Amino acid sequence: MSSVSRPTVHPVEAPPLTDGPQNALIRVRMKDVQGMPGTRGSLSLRLTQFVFGLVSVCVMATTSDFRSVTAFRYLVGAVSVQILWSLSMAVVDIYALLVRRSLRKQIIFRLFTVGDGIISTLTFAAACASAGITVLIDNDLDKCSMNHCARFQTATAMAYISCFAMMPSFLLNFWSLASQ
Numbered sequence: 001m002s003s004v005s006r007p008t009v010h011p012v013e014a015p016p017l018t019d020g021p022q023n024a025l026i027r028v029r030m031k032d033v034q035g036m037p038g039t040r041g042s043l044s045l046r047l048t049q050f051v052f053g054l055v056s057v058c059v060m061a062t063t064s065d066f067r068s069v070t071a072f073r074y075l076v077g078a079v080s081v082q083i084l085w086s087l088s089m090a091v092v093d094i095y096a097l098l099v100r101r102s103l104r105k106q107i108i109f110r111l112f113t114v115g116d117g118i119i120s121t122l123t124f125a126a127a128c129a130s131a132g133i134t135v136l137i138d139n140d141l142d143k144c145s146m147n148h149c150a151r152f153q154t155a156t157a158m159a160y161i162s163c164f165a166m167m168p169s170f171l172l173n174f175w176s177l178a179s180q
Contacts, residue, residue: 038096
C-alpha cells in the first residue's frame with residue numbers, strides 16, 4: 001500500500017475583499033505587460049498602426065499617378081492589409097478589455113505573432129520599395145517637379161511609422177510565446 005500515490009492539496013489564498021465598487025481595483029497579473037494582447041497598451045499600439053496606415057493610404061490615393069508605379073501600388077495594397085489587420089486586432093483588444101478577459105492562450109499568441117510578423121514584413125518591404133522609387137524620382141531623375149514627390153515621401157514615411165508601431169506588438173507577442 002505504500003506504493004500508491006496520494007493527491008496533494010496546496011492551500012490557496014483568498015483574494016482580498018473590497019468595500020464596494022469605488023474601492024474595487026482592477027487586478028493585473030504579472031504577465032499582463034502593457035502592449036500584450038488584451039491590454040490598453042496593445043489597443044493604443046493597434047490604433048496607432050491603424051491611423052498611420054490610413055494616413056499613408058489616403059495620401060497615396062490622392063495622387064493621380066501612383067498607379068503607374070508598381071512599388072506604390074504594392075505600398076497601397078500592403079498597407080491596406082495592415083490597416084485591416086490592425087483594426088481587427090484593435091476590436092479583439094476592445095472586446096477583451098470590455099469583458100475583462102486575458103488573452104494568454106498559446107494559440108492566440110501564435111496567431112498574433114505570426115500575423116504581426118507577416119504583416120510588418122509586408123509593410124516594411126512595401127515602404128522600402130516606395131522609398132527607393134521616391135529617391136530615384138527625386139535625386140536621380142530630377143523629375144519631382146512633374147510628380148507628387150512630397151506626397152509620395154509622406155505616404156512612405158507614414159508606412160514606415162505604421163510598420164515601426166507594429167514592432168512592439170510583434171516583439172511582445174513573440175517574447176510571450178517563447179516564454180510559455
